[in-house]
Amino acid sequence: MSILPQVIFLLVFAVAGYILFKRISFLRRNIFLGKRETRNDLPDQRWKTMLLVAFGQQKMFKKFTPAILHLLIYVAFVIINLEVLEFVIDGIFGTHRVFAPFLGSAYGVAMNIFEFLAIAVLVSCFAFLIRRNVMKVDRFTKPELNGWPAMDANLILVIEIILMFAILTMNATDQILASRGVxxxxxxxxxxxxxxxxxxxxxxxxxxxxxxxxxxxxFHIVGILAFAVYVTYSKHLHIFLAFPNTWYSNLKPKGEMNNMPEVTNEVNMMLGIAPETSAEPPAEIGRFGAKDINDLSWVNVMNAYSCTECGRCTAECPANITGKKLSPRKIMMDVRDRAEEVGKSMDAGGPGLADGKSLLGDYISKEEINACTSCNACVEACPINIDPLSIILQMRRYVSMEESAAPAQWNAMFQNMETAFSPWKFPPSDRFNWAEKLKNEEIKEN
Amino acid sequence: MAEMAASGETPEILFWVGCAGSFDERYKSVTQAFVKILNKVGVSFAVLGPEEACTGDPARRAGNEFLFQMQAVSNIQVMNAYEVKKVVTACPHCFNTIKNEYPALGGNYEVIHHSQFLQQLINEGKIILQGGGEFKGKKITFHDSCYLGRANDVYEAPRDVIRALDVELVEMKRCKTKGLCCGAGGAQMFKEPEPGKKDINVERAEEALATGATTIAVGCPFCLTMMSDGVKNKEKENEVKVYDLAEMLAKDMGI
Known part of the structure; x- marks a missing residue:
């Protein structure tokens, strides 16, 4: 038998590996355009979160029907990839069904399981195509999905359907040939x-x-390799990034905003707590809040690359539900698009971050971030613990502290707080007035 | 607090009244109701009065970190000077900020929301309820505040308080972790909403009214305002009342 197929196989494999390596390096570099942040505390809790939320799909089950369909595809993806191992060995050594002799009848059972999963994937993918294109489920018809995102979603489903048909066709013809004694x-x-x-x-x-x-x-093996490369250009990256994304989840109470220690020194000085002389020379403060992706944490950027645009966040967002411009999903898509733009520009020897554009302004508008009630519904809804709120609040910090361009009514509120220590303009001396009524009642009783 | 400190007394708790509790005409009655309960039960407590300042929550959520820290550090100085150990507040925003955000600035206290405190008092038999009073057997729905619920995972304490009143607790479709915001969080209380097709509090009030409840119970001053306005918008303010948990208990106790 000719050795040619083996050589071609190795060549295809090497090319795919090289492209993947380049793509992963590109993505990694883009993610680390974000600021360094260490989130390695509580490893036990982190592993547990990853196991439950990513591996165990816990949060998917808030919506039962899509959760079941998704689970089938997910299980099939993990298990059918075991068969890919056999494909690779067969491809390299020119063997055919190399595991069959070792596993005996168990091999047939395994193949039947794989076929069952392939059918399950077919059914689920068809159901998902119908949900998107026929039923037009609300969260799949939002404006941020127009164009490439909607196409990307459909392409993924169609590719998966074709790959599954390839497996079934291969098995059908393979068995006819075997029964003919070829x-x-x-x-x-x-x-x-x-x-x-x-x-x-x-x-x-x-x-x-x-x-x-x-x-x-x-077709199946080259298709899988091509799909792996495609995934790196697609929202489908969640199949890998969901794992680190959940590991690096925010484990603090959702209501807690992170402290800005660079501000604390100055505040202490103003309040006369820390004498000015003893203060360390102020470290180089880049920028308060976030204007562009490099002001965000790398976890925020990883969140964006992990997002598969399911829109559960947007479907739960009170601002979006009531017709405001804000969509948490769009926030994540914008962060990713901006990271891609900067990354591509850097690779092409272009200006990168200094291209005169920025995340806030060119991608995300103030109207969007101002509409957020910080209610955490989006964070709670995300099946892989993405945190759009963190990004919104960092951008509000930029607008307020760097541009002093918060909405006028907020500026008025700030003024009240500066002068009267309350968001409303009441003198501090009136703070105890509520007790008058109680005192009067007491006097009456006595 | 100043008086107690001067006479060498150490109160069991500091009741953090908050700005709405001090200045909002409607919400002052919640402060009064809660204080009546504390007095009735005989809890030793103090308030900071004029020494209390806004926790800074709305400034921080609106992006003004500097102003937030000014408020926070001043408050922490006051509380640390009085050696405050335990803080109870009826406002989920104050609760969240003091509990989660003051530690990073040197303020470490045990912080509990009044729903949790009331639940404890009921469980310990210190609050003896009279069987629901005007609420007995009525349908009541509870609106989860984002800063109590999702932000801090407090879902059951307020519900336990309501159940203790011998009423029929009915849930809205979006409740607990899926609860819909009233529209006031994230400093929205202090500005007009962005353009849209509807106000969030109206959307939420519609959902609350759809349960058929005659009382909407809340545990947050902003939610109280937003839900009351939402009910008014639907012209149901005569049939459906919005009350804070403390008010409901105080009514039941006849105080």
């Missing part, structure tokens, strides 16, 4: 699902069938 093919003890496809191929000659079987085999 050398090299192993007869398995009945493959339940692909059996139904066999009548399509029964009338064909051995050589046609070998061609179809080989074509399906190649």
């Amino acid at each position: 050398p090299h093919y192993t007869l398995l003890n009945g493959l339940f699902f692909s059996n139904f496809l066999q009548p399509i191929f029964q009338g064909m000659s051995d050589s046609t069938l070998v061609f179809i079987e080989r074509f399906a085999w190649w």
Whole structure:
């Protein structure tokens, strides 16, 4: 037998590996355009969160039907990839179904399980296509999905459907060839699902069938490699990033905003707590709050790359529900788009971050961030613990502290707080007035 | 607090009244109701009175970190000077800020929301309820405040307080972790909403009214305002009342 297919296989494998390596380096660099932040505390809790939320899909089950369909695809993805291991060994060594002799009848059982999962993926992907394109589920028809994002979602589903058909076609033709006693093919003890496809191929000659079987085999493995590369350009990255994303979850109470220690020194000086002389020379303060992706934490940028645009956040957002411009999903998509833009510019020798554009202004408007009630519904809704609120609040800090451009009514509130220590303009001496009524009642009683 | 400190007394708790509790005409009655309960039960407590300042929550959420820290550091200085150990407040925003955000600035206290404190008093038998009074058997729904619920995972304490009143607690479709905001959080209380097709408090009031409840119970001054306005917007203010948990208990106790 010719060694050519093996050489081609190795070549395809190497090329895919090289492209993937380049893509992963690109993504990694983009994520680390964000500021350094250490989140390695409480490792036990982090592993547990990852196991429950990413591996165990815990938060997906807030919506039962899509959760079940998604679970089927997820389980199939993990398990069918075991078969890919066999594909790779067969590809390199020119063998065919290399595991079959070792596993005996268990191999047939495993193949039947794989086929069942392939069918499950087909059904789920069709259901998802219908939800998106026929039922038009509300969160899949929001304006931020127009164009490429909607196309990306459909492409992923269609590619998965085609890949599953390739497996079933391969198995059907493979078993017809085996039953005809064609050398090299192993007869398995009945493959339940692909059996139904066999009548399509029964009338064909051995050589046609070998061609179809080989074509399906190649299509499947090359398809998987191509899909892996595609994923790095797509919202589908969540299949990998969901794991680190949940590991690096915010474990603090959701209501807690992070402190800005660079401000504390100055505040202490103003209040006369720390004498000016003893204060350390102020460290170089880059910028208060966030204007662009490099002001955000790398976790925020990773969040953006992990987002699969399911829109559960936006569907729960009170501002979005009542027709405001804010959509937490769009915030995440904007962060990612900006990171991609900066990354591409840097690789092309362009200005990168200094391109005169910024996340706030060119991608996200003040109207959007001003509409947020910081209610944490988006954070709670995200199946992989993405935190859009953190990004919104960092941008508000930039607007307020660097531009002094908060909405006029907020500026008035700030003024009240500066002069009267309350968001409302009442003199501090009136703070105890509520007690008058109680005192009067007491006097009456006595 | 100043008086107690001067006479060498140490109160069991500091009742953090908050700005709404001090200045909002409607919400002052919640402060009064809670104080009546504390007095009735005989809890030793103090308030800071004029020495209390805004926790800084709305400034921080609106992006003004500097102003937030000015408020926070001043408050912490006052509380630390009085050696405050335990703080109770009816405002979830004050609760969240003092509990979660003051420690980073040197303010470490045990902080509890009044719903939790009232629940404890009921469980300990210190509050003896009269069987619900005007609420007995009535349908009541509880509106989860974001800063109590999702922000700090307090869902059951306010519900336990309501259940103790012998009423029918009905839930809105969006409740607990999925509760819909009243529209006031994140400093929205202090500005007009951005353009949209509806106000958030109206959306939420519609949902509360759909339960058929005659009382909407809340545990937050901003929610109280927003839900009351929402009910008014639907012209249901005569049929449906919005009360804070403390007011409901005080009514039941006849104080």
